[in-house]
Amino acid sequence: MNKFKVVATTVTFGKFNDAPVERLREAGCEITTNKKGRPLTEEEIIQQSKEADALIVGTDKVTKNVINNLDDSVKIIAKHGVGFDSIDLEAAKQRKIFVTNVPGANSNEVADLAIGFLISLARNIPIGNKEVREGIWNKRPGISMKGKTIGVIGTGAIGSEVIKRTTGFDMKVLAYDLIQNPEVINLGAEYVDKEKLLKESDFITLHIPDTPETHHFIGKHELEITKENVLIINAARAGLVDRTAIDKALTDEKIRGYAIDDYEEEPTPYLEIFNHDNVIASPHIGATTIDANLTMGNGAVDCVLAIKDGKRPPEKNIRNGM
Missing domain, CATH: 3.40.50.720 (NAD(P)-binding Rossmann-like Domain)
Structure with a gap:
């Protein structure tokens, strides 16, 4: 047999x-x-x-x-x-x-990575680490986490875990999802429409699947209406963010930083966004x-x-x- x-x-x-x-x-x-x-x-x-x-x-x-x-x-x-x-x-x-x-x-693990990305971008940790190793002593000013507004797109298993972690930073949480999760409402999150979340958030983190309806959920229009110096975290799927639009927003210094853990092709070829010091790129380690x-x-x-x-x-x- x-x-x-x-x-x-x-x-x-x-x-x-x-x-x-x-x-x-x-x-x-x-x-x-x-x-x-x-x-x-x-x-x-x-x-x-x-x-x-x-x-x-x-x-x-x-x-x-x-x-x-x-x-x-x-x-x-x-x-x-x-x-x-x-x-x-x-x-x-x-x-x-x-x-x-x-x-x-792996909900907790991806949530941990998203928060790790956020802290790293807010405090310039990757570029600071690189410069110290190169003999450059440059105390770049970061931004504080406490009291900021974070927009969480997708409040399922991963998004809800991210929201739990934000409570330790005393953040205001704006949430967007087609289905409201009572758990995150109890944590103090406020469900809002997409436009309000984009306009009012200091930090934006994505936790939705890439479907025909959500593909390029963050594109040229969305980036035009976000706050100046917003940080965007994508520990979900590459296709949720229009890479050309995010590259232009970074070049124009419209956004303060971007982090990504998923790519359209893996292993990924070199991408234009890698030219920016305020981009963190990890090799799809969210669940690893x-x-x-x-x-x-x-x-x-x-x-x-x-x-x-x-x-x-x-x-x-x-x-x-x-």
Whole structure:
């Protein structure tokens, strides 16, 4: 009898914690992991998934083309993490393939990164670190956090955690989302429309998926109506911000700084925005902590092993209405 074959295309599955991989081995699975150190191309996913029963994916683009070219043996695409906007849910449903994720697995970690970005930009930490190492003693004035207004776009699992962290800075919180979260209202956040948030916020942080409705949520018009010297944090998806518009706003010194953790292509080529000292760019590390990696790995394995045992994945993990 052939072993149940699991193909992990994500770079970080089993990289920092062996436990999820060992669970699969102990269950009698054959496991293939990503040795390339980057997300796989569509063709690579198709080729590596031959005769697979399950895929564990990361930020790879699991498009309709990929899904339609998977072998009939594939029964589940398990996201090693939370965001599933890179997976064609409807195409998977048509092929009767479960799509799962691990809700809440990295909410705290991404929120931590967003606040880290904010403090780093507000206090000029990256450029200060660089200059000291170069023998330059330049005490650049930063801006204080206390009493400022932060605009949080998206108040789900991650956005709500960001708001919790802002309470320690005694900030005024403006929130924007299609669905109001009672938890953040109880924390003192005020729900406002998009325009009010943009016009009144000293800091803006994005925590929504990149969909046709939200693509370039921050563009030329939005940047024209923001406060002078606003800081913008994007620990969500690259497509939420128009890169050409943000580059011009930085060049024109309309905004004080920008931080980004996600890119349209990964690893990213050199981008024009990298020329600005007040841009922080990190290599998609929002979910990359040892703790979150273990949670994501075990959550994905829970779903895969349920399929192996002839069961449905836990209902809370299923994302495509199967």
